[in-house]
Amino acid sequence: MELVPQLIVSGIAAGSLYALVAIGLVLIYKATDIVNFAQGESVTVGAYMGWLCITQFRLPYFVAVVLVLAGSALVGMIVERVAYRPLLKSPPFTVILATLAVGLIIKNAIRLVWQDTPRTISGVFSAEPIEIGSVLITPERLAIMFTVALVVALLVLFFRFSKLGKAMRATAQSQEAASLMGISVPGIFSKTWALGSALGGLAGVLIAPLVGINTELGAVLVPGFVAAVVGGFTSIPGAIVGGILVGVLENLGGVFISSSFKQVVPFVVLITVLMVLPTGLFGKPLRKAV
Amino acid sequence: MKLDGVETFYGAVKALKGVSFTVPDGSIVALLGGNGAGKTTTLRSISGLTTARKGTIEFNGTRIEKSPPERVVGLGISLVPQGRLLFAELTVAENLELGAYLRHDSAEIKRDIEKAYEQFPILRQKRAQEAGTLSGGQQQMVAIARSLMSRPKLLMLDEPSLGLAPMIVAEIFETIRKIRDDGVSILLVEQNANMALSIANFGYVLESGKVVMSGNVAQLLSDPRVQQAYLGQEAGPAAPQAVRH
Amino acid sequence: MAPLMVGARGNALARLWPYGLLLLLLAVLPAVVSSYALHILSTLGIAVILALGLNILMGFAGQVSLANAAFFGIGAYAVAVLGNGYGVTFWLALPLVALLTAGIGFLVGLPALRVSSHYLALATLAFVWTVQVVLINWVSVTGGSPGLTSSRSGLGLSAFRADWTYYLLILAVTTVMVVLAVNIVHSKIGRAFTAIRDNENAAEIMGVNLAKYKTLAFAINAFYCAVAGGLQAGLVRFLDPYEFGLWPSIWHLLYIVVGGLGSIPGSILGPLVLVSLPEALRGFAEYRELIFAVLMLLTLIYLPNGIAGGIDRLRQRWRADRATAGSNDTDAASAPQRQSATVLTTAHAPPAHGGISLEVAGLTLSFGGLKALQDASLTVKEGEIRALIGPNGAGKTTFLNLLCRVYTPDAGTMRFRGRSLLDVKSHDLVRLGIVRTFQNIRLFAKMTVLDNVLVGMHSHLDHGIIGCAWRLPGAMEEAREAQRKASLLLGYVGLEHARDMPAASLSFGQQRRLELARALAADPALLLLDEPASGLDKSEVAELLAVLHTIRDQLGVSILVIEHDMNFVMGLADRITVLDHGVVIAEGIPRDIQRDQLVIEAYLGKGHALVEA
Known part of the structure; x- marks a missing residue:
């Protein structure tokens, strides 16, 4: 039982990355009603960009992070323009398939350029665990948690105080009213995709030093989808709580049930939530409208 | 502003069948008619929310019938939509700020927000509250104030009295009159014909997508066809008594 | 593909011989092609079965699923384990596993009842992931990540050890699965699926039990995948757990997206292109997935109905060209003679409850703080036409939605012929004889005019999946009778010439008439009409007025109508x-309502001076 605090802390560390992916999903979904099944690939893109910056261009890690944010945002905008803008009036179903296709395209494009060879980058923080109280944690995990917390704080400020942030919130609530204010809704869509992809890319460059880089990296953060659902898919705090919850449950399940089935835990959580509480922990109940 | 032969479709339905009218500067024009006559569609076509398939819409010499809403707002036409469409989860103050989205004069924006609070003192009290938590009348005030934040030359209001208590309605209409006195032209869609005509300079009556009558207020008030537009032509012979509940 | 529909047997034979010939050709292929080509053809057969199952679920029933490969995997592993491990013969294992997998499909479909398509995609994603983790980690049974070896002799298929014999087996099974799929989609069940896809609310109002049919679609999907899986276990020597994950599922989606969603020929064309193309492009193997993903995206954007849809469009254009080039006989067809309503009979017994059809008392409903309805009461007599009017926001639509069980009232009673409606579900209203139409017309847009009317009869057709899939005589008789009646109804509303056109291609006025025909197909005793005249021009309104009076006079149907067009209401x-x-x-x-002071005030505002009684 003395393991429990340790499991919870490392669960939070993993969960903070899930949360980052989940926030990206939630932002895009709230603004555009699209669940981006290619969000995992934006994680992969971020990791490869980081690798390119650090090992090929010999840039410092921090510079790489900034470039990854910008590059991922650009990829997000391009993908929105090319793949999703033409499908604005298509049924949700078609758009889901389109995001899956985009995911495949990105994955295979990367594979074509850099093959399946795994890559690595080293972070700036040590992977040597330190002891805090009774809990062991590596400085690089701590740095990730700190970074995610910082990003969340910046996002909160952005949405609360900046003009663009307010326009994004407004558009998410009513596209029609937003356009009556003079807000260009397509412009907001494009910027939202940029932001969502940037968050995915950030998750990629953060996790890359820990697990290495390959074209399947996106799959590592699939529990981020579960986190978004647990949080109700429309709320940023929900995504954070969901992420941490999934990270912790996964760790506990891995130890107390079976380590080989650890990966199933998030999906059991997902199906349970969908069956019992389809609007998640933070979603608002909807009255079925006709 | 001037509309000429505007036709608008919803899918296969022709909602406007050639609507033409003008709104002179500095006046209140009322657009009357029963449900489904095309009043709301007319406002949506002007504001660019739905695109007219035929006809022209001209505002101060600029053709706007193909313009997207954000451009129409930029030209100085603002719509207070039916059902108000506030950003329910944003505060009252944020709603007002977004009304000024296209403006970049932040000092002036602050002054205009102050002005809005003077006009609707209750909104100053509620400025940090989420707009969705306000009463219907207060929400209508926010909607009007938000539209004014873009400093429009023409303000269009779609059923501002819908779902409000009579006292509040009177207050809202008083405000509309004041806005006109400040030099903003008004295009008012209203089911409550009496109320609308009480402040309007001029009125048009729509019936199934066409203008069927127009005139100044005195003419319209004395025309029995206005009532017909709402309640239909005389039905067959009367029974002794209608049942009251 | 011509539907294998009802019709004279000789007629069907005449239509079917090209398919027979094709089948014969496929059957003699082993004599001329290499064993590698045979392997590809066998793979193609399995892919067709997978595509059919997925298309029934997604293309026809409109339910998103990423779990196709999981069911495929369950089928393959279960048949392989039962055969190689426990000596259960393929002939027993395949049907058993297929049925069990259908049961699992039913369970996986349960979330579909509660969540939207995005969440459904996630739920099925979770399922495919879980199955893959189990296949990889349950080493003692599945062999874990290295995979599971399987052999045809181990499955008890020694007679099919030669590749060409196994190819013939796959060909036979694929043919049966194609025929079953065609039969299902052209039956009552297929129509119910498509109705759910095109418009859930309308489907429910027509008596389609959403829960039943959505889970049934999942079960059929799982059944098809498991059959494909069982065949796969015999085809390959080695089952690789990575062949049954998310990406293979997307691969299956690609089959039907490229072939054509909601099309049986598309379910064959898609795999045909996607299985044979890589063989043609073998030099570019590493670009394969990329090319296909781009192909999928382009198809979604530019050819949303796939190859089959594209062919249909070309065929229609060709037909249209020929029609304009030929004689101008379409005018006669578009001005059909309207048949008398006496051809119709209502199934519902004449009034039994003191001549009262609908009795609503004290109905109250609040949304948040807003009282949408307060103590509203209304009684409709048998054979009466009652209008419910009021200004915008008066609560008319809420009233209708309460009657149709979309909302539950806070207080009040609703009785139809003496029976309380409070415990009746939306899809059961039609069985009692209550049918509604919608203000913004909710037809099944992609279905034909005839099929729309047939969906109206859904609740009166009794045969189930077995009868429909195998075209048993009873089910066929029932289907023929339904078609006959539907044709009469179409004649009645003047749409018989358009019976094979998609509903979306009709003019607005025609769509209104079709919606009415669909409602009448359900043999209603009470029609609830939500703004039936909106969007119609003057002559169409006059026509509608006459039709509704006829319906009441000749069929004795009671009508409750919400309407804005006051001239129409008053008449x-x-x-x-x-x-x-x-x-x-x-x-x-x-006449009294028009002069009622309260009503005038409600509509025009207080103190209206111009009213002279």
Whole structure:
């Protein structure tokens, strides 16, 4: 039982990355009603960009992070323009398939350029665990948690105080009213995709030093989808709580049930939530409208 | 502003069948008619929310019938939509700020927000509250104030009295009159014909997508066809008594 | 592909011989092609079965699923383990596993009842992931990540050890699965699926039990995948757990997206292109997935109905060209003679409850703080036409939605012929004889005009999946009778010439008439009409007025109508009930309502000076 605090802390560390992916999903979904099944690939893109910056261009890690944010945002905008803008009036179903296709395209494009060879980058923080109280944690995990917390704080400020942030919130609530204010809704869509992809890319460059880089990296953060659902898919705090919850449950399940089935835990959580509480922990109940 | 032969479709339905009218500067024009006559569609076509398939819409010499809403707002036409469409989860103050989205004069924006609070003192009290938590009348005030934040030359209001208590309605209409006195032209869609005509300079009556009558207020008030537009032509012979509940 | 529909047997034979010939050709192929080509053809057969199953679920029933490869995997592993491990013969294992997998499919479909398509995609994603983790980690049974070896002799298929014999087996099974799929999609069940896809609310109003048919679609999907899986276990020597994950599922989606969603020929064309193309492009193997993903995206954007849809469009254009080039006989067809309503009979017994059709008392409903309806009461007599009017926001639509069980009232009673409606589900209303139409017409847009009317009869058709899939005589007789009646109804509303056109291609006025025909197909005793005249021009309104009077006079159907067009209401209704702010403010005959001071105030505002009684 003395393991429990340790499991919870490392669960939070993993969960903070899930949360980052989940926030990206939630932002895009709230603004555009699209669940981006290619969000995992934006994680992969971020990791490869980081690798390119650090090992090929010999840039410092921090510079790489900034470039990854910008590059991922650009990829997000391009993908929105090319793949999703033409499908604005298509049924949700078609758009889901389109995001899956985009995911495949990105994955295979990367594979074509850099093959399946795994890559690595080293972070700036040590992977040597330190002891805090009774809990062991590596400085690089701590740095990730700190970074995610910082990003969340910046996002909160952005949405609360900046003009663009307010326009994004407004558009998410009513596209029609937003356009009556003079807000260009397509412009907001494009910027939202940029932001969502940037968050995915950030998750990629953060996790890359820990697990290495390959074209399947996106799959590592699939529990981020579960986190978004647990949080109700429309709320940023929900995504954070969901992420941490999934990270912790996964760790506990891995130890107390079976380590080989650890990966199933998030999906059991997902199906349970969908069956019992389809609007998640933070979603608002909807009255079925006709 | 001037509309000429505007036709608008919803899918296969022709909602406007050639609507033409003008709104002179500095006046209140009322657009009357029963449900489904095309009043709301007319406002949506002007504001660019739905695109007219035929006809022209001209505002101060600029053709706007193909313009997207954000451009129409930029030209100085603002719509207070039916059902108000506030950003329910944003505060009252944020709603007002977004009304000024296209403006970049932040000092002036602050002054205009102050002005809005003077006009609707209750909104100053509620400025940090989420707009969705306000009463219907207060929400209508926010909607009007938000539209004014873009400093429009023409303000269009779609059923501002819908779902409000009579006292509040009177207050809202008083405000509309004041806005006109400040030099903003008004295009008012209203089911409550009496109320609308009480402040309007001029009125048009729509019936199934066409203008069927127009005139100044005195003419319209004395025309029995206005009532017909709402309640239909005389039905067959009367029974002794209608049942009251 | 011509539907294998009802019709004279000789006729069907004449239509089917090209398919027979094709089948024969496929059957003699082993004599001329290499064993590698045979392997590809066998793979193609399995892919066709997978695509059919997925298309029934997604293309026809409109339910998103990423779990296809999981069911495929369950089928393959279960048949392989039962055969190689426990000596259960393939002939027993395949049907057993297929049925069990169908049961699992039913369970996986359960979330579909509660969540939207995005969440459904996630739920099925979770399922495919879980299955893959189990396949990889349950080493003692599945062999874990290195995979599981399987052999045809181990499965008890020694007679099919030669590749060409196994190819023939796959060909036979694929043919059966194609025929079953065609039969299902052209039956009552297929129509119910498509109806759910095109418009859930309307499907429910027509008596389609959403829960039943959505889970049934998942079960059929799982059944098809498991059959494909069982065949796969015999085809390959080695089952690789990574062949049954998310990406293979997307691969299956690609089959039907490229072939054509909602099309049986598309389910064959898609795999044909996607299985044979890589063989043609073998030099570019590493670009394969990329090319296909781009192909999928381009198809979604530019050819949303796939190859089959594209072919259909070309065929239609060709037909249209020929029609304009030929004689101009379409005018005669578009001005059909309207048949008398006496051809119709209602299944519902004549009034039994003291001549009262609908009795609503004290109905109250609040949304948040807003009272949408307050103590509203209304009684409709048998054979009466009653209008419910009121200004915008008066609560008319809420009233209708309460009757149709979309909302549950806070207080009040609703009785139809003496039976309380409070415990009746939406999809059961039609069985009692209550049918509604919608203000914004909710037809099944992509279905034909005839099929729309047939969906209206859904609740009166009794045969189930077995009868439909195998075209048993009873089910066929029932289907023929339904078609006959549907044709009569179409004649009645003047749409017989358009019976094979998609509903979306009709003019607005025609769509209104079709919606009415669909409602009549359900043999209603009470019609609830939500703004039937909106969007119609003057002559169409006059026509509608006449039709509704005929329906009442000849069929004795009671009608409750919500309407804005006052000229129409005044000409139609026997009595009118007026709502304002959720309260009934007046009730009476049209002329009195027009002169009622409260009503005038509700519509035009207080103190209206121009009214002279």
